[in-house]
Amino acid sequence: MGAYILRRLLLIIPTLLGILTINFIIIQAAPGGPVEQTLAHLQGLGIDASSRIGSALQTDMAASIASGEGSGYRGAQGLDPQLIADIEKLYGFDKPAPERFLLMLKNYLMFDFGNSFFSDKPVIDLIIEKLPVSISLGLWATLITYLVSIPLGIKKAVRDGTPFDVWSSSAIIVGYAIPNFLFAILLIVLFAGGTYLDWFPLRGLTSPNFEQLSFWGKIGDYFWHITLPVFASVISSFATLTMLTKNSFLDEINKQYVLTARAKGLTENRVLYGHVFRNAMLLIIAGMPAALISIFFTGSMLIEVIFSLDGLGLLGYEAVINRDYPVIFGTLYIFTLIGLLLKLVSDITYVLVDPRIDFESRES
Secondary structure, eight states: OHHHHHHHHHHHHHHHHHHHHHHHHHHHHSSSOHHHHHHHIIIIIOSHHHHHSOHHHHHHHHHHHHOOOOOSSTTOTTSOHHHHHHHHHHTTTTSOHHHHHHHHHHHHHTTOOOBOTTTOSBHHHHHHHHHHHHHHHHHHHHHHHHHHHHHHHHHHHHTTTSHHHHHHHHHHHHHHHSOHHHHHHHHHHHHBSSSSOBOSOSSSSSOTTGGGSOHHHHHHHHHHHHHHHHHHHHTTHHHHHHHHHHHHHHHHHTSHHHHHHHHTTOOHHHHIIIIIHHHHHHHHHHTHHHHHHHHHTGGGHHHHHHTTOOSHHHHHHHHHHHTOHHHHHHHHHHHHHHHHHHHHHHHHHHHHHOTTOOHHHHHO
């Protein structure tokens, strides 16, 4: 197993390289990069960008706009080419794309993601700052989903075809059909002072006076804030995992070894949890990394926006909108690395659940 884990860790390197290369090409080809956005601000659409490029460039701006020299950028007519060159140098676009890509890879080996174009903060500091919010939301959503879906799926498999199976499937399908952002709005209307009850807060993970609260007060305040976002995150996650659990158990229950175990006089619980559970859970474990990544990062973006939670999902979305390349590639690198490591953890868990699985002999 040790040799297999080592090979998988080494395989992460070319996988990361391939993903970063493809995304670098795609993002570089997309129109409206940071240089173009800054030029648009200089043309009168805003002043925030001009404040970021330094007082020296601001001094030249009035004369630059008055000049009539052309530029390679659309919308840059009337700007001094020297000013445009300074802006390109500011964002690192004075170098050819291959050179920028190689420099990025060199820095990423040391987890140096550079500074954000639009917040003037190191990307790694932004990720560390936003990570606790996404972990809080994703951890509780994943935990509740698995704690509810697996027992429910087992019970549905045991009582397949009964009224309980029918009405629970109907409820699960309805929940799956409701988008999590729509359910979040419904929760706000019902329980966050929207129209009816005002039981839960609407913004953030903690209250303004959080530091002044007692230890138990802080715990209560945290769960008070996280309740609605977590419920909104898990509403559509129950269906897939529950039905996957049910189908996995049904497939195993109908196999010959289960009939043999029952014929030997074993109790139903001994058959179900002593024999069926280990085999049926393999398929569920296989989908765990994808579920974790989806709930932790991708699926939490709209929930973070609706409940004003400043997490990684919102950070990544804003980076794409603003063409903040260091943040885009930094978060992509972290997400991909975590996903690959979770996939390795999934394979190790396979062996722990069923020691008969041997990845090393399979590869050889």
